[in-house]
Amino acid sequence: MTDPATSATDITRTQAWGALSAHHAEVRDEHLRDIFAADPGRGSDLTVTAGDLYFDYSKHRVTRETLRLLVDLARTADVEARRDAMLRGEHINTSEDRAVLHTALRLPADALLSVDGTDVVHEVHEVLSRMGDFTDLLRSGEWRGATGERIETVVNVGIGGSDLGPVMAYRALRAYAEGGISARFVSNADPADIIGQLSGLNPETTLFIVASKTFSTLETLTNATAARRWLLDGLRERAGESVLDGAVAKHFVAVSTHAGRVSEFGIDTDNMFGFWDWVGGRYSVDSAVGLSLMAVIGREQFTEFLAGFHTIDEHFATAPLEQNAPVIAALLGVWYSNFFDADSRAVLPYSNDLKRFPAYLQQLTMESNGKSVRADGTPVTTSTGEIFWGEPGTNGQHAFYQLLHQGTRLVPSDFIGFAEPTEDRATIDGEGSMHDVLMSNFFAQTKVLAFGKTAEEITEELEAAGTPLDVVPHKVMPGNRPSTTILAPKLTPSVLGQLIALYEHAVFVEGVIWGIDSFDQWGVELGKTQAIELVPVLTSTESPAAQDDSSTDTLVRRYRGLRGRSS
Numbered sequence: 395m396t397d398p399a400t401s402a403t404d405i406t407r408t409q410a411w412g413a414l415s416a417h418h419a420e421v422r423d424e425h426l427r428d429i430f431a432a433d434p435g436r437g438s439d440l441t442v443t444a445g446d447l448y449f450d451y452s453k454h455r456v457t458r459e460t461l462r463l464l465v466d467l468a469r470t471a472d473v474e475a476r477r478d479a480m481l482r483g484e485h486i487n488t489s490e491d492r493a494v495l496h497t498a499l500r501l502p503a504d505a506l507l508s509v510d511g512t513d514v515v516h517e518v519h520e521v522l523s524r525m526g527d528f529t530d531l532l533r534s535g536e537w538r539g540a541t542g543e544r545i546e547t548v549v550n551v552g553i554g555g556s557d558l559g560p561v562m563a564y565r566a567l568r569a570y571a572e573g574g575i576s577a578r579f580v581s582n583a584d585p586a587d588i589i590g591q592l593s594g595l596n597p598e599t600t601l602f603i604v605a606s607k608t609f610s611t612l613e614t615l616t617n618a619t620a621a622r623r624w625l626l627d628g629l630r631e632r633a634g635e636s637v638l639d640g641a642v643a644k645h646f647v648a649v650s651t652h653a654g655r656v657s658e659f660g661i662d663t664d665n666m667f668g669f670w671d672w673v674g675g676r677y678s679v680d681s682a683v684g685l686s687l688m689a690v691i692g693r694e695q696f697t698e699f700l701a702g703f704h705t706i707d708e709h710f711a712t713a714p715l716e717q718n719a720p721v722i723a724a725l726l727g728v729w730y731s732n733f734f735d736a737d738s739r740a741v742l743p744y745s746n747d748l749k750r751f752p753a754y755l756q757q758l759t760m761e762s763n764g765k766s767v768r769a770d771g772t773p774v775t776t777s778t779g780e781i782f783w784g785e786p787g788t789n790g791q792h793a794f795y796q797l798l799h800q801g802t803r804l805v806p807s808d809f810i811g812f813a814e815p816t817e818d819r820a821t822i823d824g825e826g827s828m829h830d831v832l833m834s835n836f837f838a839q840t841k842v843l844a845f846g847k848t849a850e851e852i853t854e855e856l857e858a859a860g861t862p863l864d865v866v867p868h869k870v871m872p873g874n875r876p877s878t879t880i881l882a883p884k885l886t887p888s889v890l891g892q893l894i895a896l897y898e899h900a901v902f903v904e905g906v907i908w909g910i911d912s913f914d915q916w917g918v919e920l921g922k923t924q925a926i927e928l929v930p931v932l933t934s935t936e937s938p939a940a941q942d943d944s945s946t947d948t949l950v951r952r953y954r955g956l957r958g959r960s961s
């Protein structure tokens with residue numbers, strides 16, 4: 395329904411929302427045990443195969459009627475038209491007046507897409523080919539450092555989207571690393587980060603990739619400056635002053651949309667790999683921001699990675715909403731967030747290589763959808779933004795699963811697992827037995843979460859064993875805890891791309907339903923500017939300027955006192 399005062403569509407006032415609310419009141423207490431008993435075919439029916447991803451959403455607290463109503467909600471929110479507008483390159487990031495075209499980063503070279511008068515596909519492939527040529531030189535050893543040594547380590551210096559994607563993907567695809575280049579990642583302004591990451595590295599064989607869309611991010615510029623100092627000091631110490639001339643050009647490249655600032659920093663723009671303002675930082679791992687990953691896995695595997703994204707882009711663009719995995723994932727997110735008041739979602743990869751995937755998804759979803767106003771600036775009328783968190787299984791099982799199983803909060807979970815282990819080293823894996831143990835846990839957990847164990851079943855067991863019954867209430871497993879299972883053949887570059895694209899599009903669909911701009915991030919700006927303003931307050935030798943509030947004022951003075959400066 396359109397609010398005449400604001401002309402914004404308030405999804406919560408639509409007929410589709412009202413129908414879902416009424417339906418929720420009817421089904422909210424239904425148990426998955428009964429839902430499965432009434433609909434035994436759902437275990438195979440409520441699944442979608444998208445590329446290599448088998449997406450099972452049968453263990454959700456939804457009936458087929460719920461799903462029909464949720465899809466109706468998506469249609470009411472105009473998801474299909476909004477999706478098509480995004481894919482066409484319309485300026486759907488309205489608060490920044492930008493197109494949102496991360497999908498263009500993985501279009502094949504023969505695709506056609508012209509946006510704002512520019513042949514986007516041609517530009518994307520031009521950069522990809524420069525990245526490929528550069529990483530070929532690194533990997534073949536033709537690119538040499540200032541003392542003539544070949545590069546062995548690339549250090550990506552970036553933060554947020556310029557770090558989380560590359561580091562997550564580097565770890566996920568460690569088994570595909572070949573060509574002799576390894577990577578390290580520096581992001582935090584805490585000096586401990588760069589000190590730790592550079593420890594043991596030889597400046598003669600190290601190349602820094604400074605990745606920053608804006609090339610103005612305080613943390614990244616601070617770390618890049620420290621890296622340059624480390625490089626020059628190290629080279630001087632090892633090979634003398636004479637090698638320093640031109641050393642930065644041989645040991646520093648940049649990834650940015652801002653050539654002017656790159657060159658101001660002292661990096662030759664010939665060694666800069668560009669991208670575009672229509673790529674959001676958190677959507678940029680498949681742009682030049684993935685340079686460190688390409689250096690490690692090579693251009694062919696990187697192409698596979700992009701092809702994986704594209705597979706899911708095609709699925710998202712063409713599958714009917716009822717069989718569209720990202721759309722279903724988003725609708726389930728809305729169902730639990732807005733109708734069951736769930737605050738968070740656990741992401742539980744049963745793959746140690748996906749250790750950083752939950753952290754990556756935190757930025758993707760929370761920076762995208764953590765908004766309190768709709769795209770037209772009016773307040774939202776329902777909660778937005780899911781809080782994502784998680785750890786790889788089975789570690790999580792021995793940490794927080796107790797709360798998932800018996801706690802008072804509803805935490806829908808995404809379980810991600812693979813049929814094949816990343817590495818099949820039979821001597822260690824026992825020809826798959828370790829992986830089978832891992833995956834037995836994977837299947838057991840979703841089963842127990844959904845179906846639990848009743849007091850009657852527990853009583854029966856205890857009686858048979860002749861054990862006292864006072865522990866029964868403690869042992870009851872309530873079940874009815876929803877989860878999605880995503881099962882794929884193996885964690886390959888393509889499958890990783892598919893997984894990322896699945897979540898990207900789900901985040902987009904949630905944003906469309908909530909009516910928000912999922913592609914800006916104004917909420918992080920004020921903290922950045924105030925931090926910059928506070929640097930001189932902390933470091934000056936003068937008495938510090940009074941702060942606006944007494945808490946910050948006292949803290950700053952105390953800090954200065956502890957640092958031995960006048961407070």
Ligand SMILES: O=P(O)(O)OC[C@H]1O[C@](O)(CO)[C@@H](O)[C@@H]1O
Nearest residue numbers: 554555556606607608611675918
């Ligand atoms: O790539 P940049 O411009 O250094 O920005 C880094 C990160 O900072 C943010 O702007 C805010 O955290 C993110 O959106 C972005 O990924």
